[in-house]
Amino acid sequence: MGSRIYVYPNGSLFIGSVTEKDGGDYLCVARNKMGDDLILMHVSLSLKPAKIDHKQYFRKQVLHGKDFQVDCKASGSPVPEISWSLPDGTMINNVMQADDSGHRTRRYTLFNNGTLYFNRVGIAEEGDYTCYAQNTLGKDEMKVHLTVITAAPRIRQGHKTNVRIKAGDTAILNCEVTGDPKPKIFWLLPSHDMISFSNDRYTFYANGSLSINKAKLLDSGEYVCVAQNPSGDDTKMYKLDVVSQPPLINGLYTNKTVMKATAVRHSKKHFDCRAEGTPPPEVTWIMPDNILLTAPYHGSRVSVHTNGTLEIRNVRLSDSADFICVARNEGGESVLVVQLEVLEMLRRPTFRNPFNEKIVAQLGKPTVLNCSVDGNPPPEIIWILPNGMRFYNGPQKSRYLIASNGSFIIYKTTRDDAGKYRCAARNKVGYIEKLIILEIGQKPVILTYALGTVKSISGESLSLPCVSDGVPKPNIQWTLPNGYVVDRPQIHGKYTLHDNGTLVIKEVTAYDRGNYICKAQNSIGHALVTVPVMIVAYPPRITNRPPRSILTRTGAAFQLHCVALGVPKPEITWEMPKHALLSGARKGWMPGSELLHLQGTLVIQNPQTSDSGTYKCTAKNPLGSDYATTYIQVI
Secondary structure (H helix, E strand, O other): OOOOEEEOOOOOEEEOOOOHHHOEEEEEEEEEOOEEEEEEEEEOOOOEEEEEOOOOOEEEEEEOOOOEEEOOOEEEEOOOEEEEEOOOOOEEOOOOOEOOOOOOOOOEEEOOOOOEEEOOOOHHHOEEEEEEEEEOOEEEEEEEEEEEEOEEEEEOOOOOOEEEEEOOOOEEEOOOEEEEOOOEEEEEOOOOOEEOOOOOOEEEOOOOOEEEOOOOHHHOEEEEEEEEEOOEEEEEEEEEEEEOEEEEEOOEOOOOEEEEEEEEOOOOEEEOOOEEEEOOOEEEEEEHHHEEEEOOEEOOOEEEOOOOOEEEOOOOHHHOOEEEEEEEEOOEEEEEEEEEEEEOOOEEEEEOOOOOEEEEEOOOOOEEEOOOEEEEOOOEEEEEOOOOOEEOOOOOOOOEEEOOOOOEEEOOOOHHHOEEEEEEEEOOOOEEEEEEEEEEOEEEEEEEOOOOOEEEEOOOOEEEOOEEEEEOOOEEEEEOOOOOEEOOOEEEOOEEEOOOOOEEEOOOOHHHOEEEEEEEEOOOOEEEEEEEEEEEOEEEEEEEOOOOEEEEOOOOOEEEOOEEEEEOOOEEEEEOOOOOEEEHHHOOOOOOOEEEOOOOOEEEOOOOHHHOEEEEEEEEEOOEEEEEEEEEEEO
16 A cells, blocks of 8 residues: 555554544454454544744854854654745745755755755845744744854055155055955045056956056055955055156167267258156257257257257258257256267268179088178168078177178077078168078088999990089099099090089090099088999900802802901901902992991902902901901802
8 A cells, every 4th residue: 555554474554654544443354264353453643733842033143154054843743844934035845955056065955854054154144044844733933043244354454555666667556355255345546536447557456456557657646455345344555656767868768878970061960869758858959069959949050859859951061079968857867979970972882792692601610791881971781681680780699790891790600590691781872782692511422423333345435423412512523543633624635524523535445444533522521432444345356257268150249258346346347359448438339349238248249250369358446456368269
């Protein structure tokens, strides 16, 4: 009968969670084949309405951020159901026992025994809590008032509350605050404005500190940090003193800056003296003869503009002197001295060597790139590096230096220094540039050469290649077996040296054998390769001889074979009975109808009795000769 009522094997009946409906008569029946037996039992229920034990109205105080727990124990029959009403009207019971707001830590939990638990209470948890106990016979309730105790804000008071900075600097005013709950922080400015967030001039930090960027004299005054929470407030005051900034002339502060300048006679000249400072400085020009001109000033030939620029019209030779600009305010003064030189005529810059150049440098060694320039006034030299940076001159610890003659010096050359450098020269008349390409030197390397011994046949041309690489481009020279050196592209007798380094030997002989040495050399170093050459040559030898005698009839053609071997290839010559010679240089049909083939075969097409006699075949080359004779009888 469901999970509430259960019959045990021994016949006992169990009823769980008894209600008022369970009162009445119960009949237990025991039965088998022999008969029945039974017993009647009556259950009387003692029902009580719900009642909260130890009920009272009480107040409870908890520190802000601490845990809060309140018990609500009730009795009754049936067992009462416990529920709580929170200050915001939320009702929680056994069905909804905990906060389901989705936060990592639950705000409250209701336990089965009626205890309500809050984790880290805040101001929102303050108020009346009501516990309800209810069953079918009645309802009871109990109220609890929770008060959350907070800590008033407290600002850490440092010893330094007077701050003194220079105009243009950044002032930082600290305001470290403690309090529970976390206090709200804002600042009161000397202008009585309130600030609690960052803007262009002020930076408001999360810990409450305030920074004032690029402070001005007007920023001087009292700054008050205010911290507030429900328990109270606290304040801390700073007194900020912004002092004046010494003047800057053309963006620089210096006691005395000397600048050289040139001008052409009868021209107009401007000298800039742009002064900045806090408060704004006063600009005065001290002219030759100690004449003082304060900006602004306008004269017939000399003017001082409001921005401090000195203008001289119709410059004279007598204006070659020092002109002194003085910028002064409460913070101090800066001085600019302009040493003017007046020239009669101007010449635009010109390079002494106007052509672009290519320079090869050695790694780790100093490299000098020349840039000699003429002009009037003397031109300013600017070097533009491969990365586009303009180099005027650098500190003494720099890797680069521009010498007094305009040359660009690299103290210790690296591979990164390779590239295109531009030397620029400018004066009042013009501007010119020149390109200088810097390459890092590379020791020569011979890329291709014959492997092992090179063999050639006597009488033929022989080519010995020697392709090399290096920076700068290496020069090639060949040393012959007899010690003679061919060191530039040329034709020397039977030897020809080409631009690509190949050595050609025409009509080699046995005397051309030996070791040939190719040397590739540049300013960085050299490389060598030795090529052994062997010349194949032997004297002629007739291998297919004609018969010693031949008998033939008039008009019956016959052939005389004369095949010879030799290196170089032998030349075949036939001597006729009448001492006429027939050779390769005179091959073809002869008046006597003799024909000599390329292979050395002699053909007599229409022999006559007058053609009888001794025919001699001679094979000849530069190393020697061989011959064979045949007697022909024509009948």
